Amino acid sequence: MDAAQQGLVAAEAQVRVAEAQIADVQLNLRRTEVVSPVAGIVSQRNAQIGAIASAAGQPMFVIIRDGLVELQADVSESDLLKLELGQTVALRPVGLSDTLRGTVRLIEPTVDAQTRLGRVRISLEEPGRVRAGLFAEAEILVEEREGLTLPVSAVAAPAEGRGETVLRVTGDGVVERVAVTTGIRDGGTVEILDGLGAGDRVVARAGAFVRPGDRINPIPAETADLASN
Known part of the structure; x- marks a missing residue:
């Protein structure tokens, strides 16, 4: 009877050892599964069948979270302090004839020491119309x-x-x-804060050839543009 009980105990111990080995194998097997933490689109795959995964190497996959594409814009340090989160952005991606809209999502806190540029991340209202890696020009509306x-x-x-x-x-x-006081400059126009009123006529071109006191026959800018064309 004692021998039978000892044999049973030994058999049960062997079963527990086998179960522990199975659990260890299952754990190692689960560790071989690669599960994305978020839903999205795989934009890059570096993983190769048979290769050894390492946390120190390249990521196995690059995923666009929820399929959302955003613009990473480089901004000069002189303009960076004018930017705020939520400002409206007009974007013109290469190859697209019309303008897309977006908003400033993130302003990175540092400026590159070499280029003196800061980075801004802009979320797009229609991310499905562009592709990752495209170049685009952007205009950020800082004040209106x-x-x-x-x-x-x-x-x-x-x-x-x-x-x-x-x-x-x-x-x-x-x-x-x-004398005038100017404000915002946008491309080829400048805001006049003081010194002129609505309806005043000014010399828009060829000012170097005109002096105070001269009497001239001004031509409206619209007429001059039509004549030049």
Whole structure:
């Protein structure tokens, strides 16, 4: 009887050892499964059949989370401080004729020491219309308001102790120099905060050939553009 009991105990011990070995094998097998932590689109695969996975190497897969593509934009350090989260962005991807819309999602806290550029991440309203890796130009709207604007060519730079000025044309065609205060510059236009009123006529071009006191016959800019075409 004792021998039988000892044999039973030994057999049960062997069963437990076998079960532990099976559990260890199953654990190792589960560790071979690669499960994505999020849903998305696989944009890059570095894994190869038979290769050994390592945390120190390249990622096995690169996944676009939820299929959302965003723009990584490089911004000069002089403009970086004007940006805020949520600002509206107009994007023109290469190969796309129309403009896409987006918003500033993230402003990275550091500036590259070599290029002096900061990085901004912009989320897109229609991410399905672009592909990862495309180049795009972006315009970030940092401020918007209604006001009086002029072509940049109409504003003379500060000189000889005076600030910025424009050449205004009076009702009888006489040119006079007027000091102005400028605001936002956007491409070829500049905002006029003070010094002019709506309806004032100014010399938009060829200001170097006109002097205060000259009497001229101004041509509206629209007419001049049509004549040049």
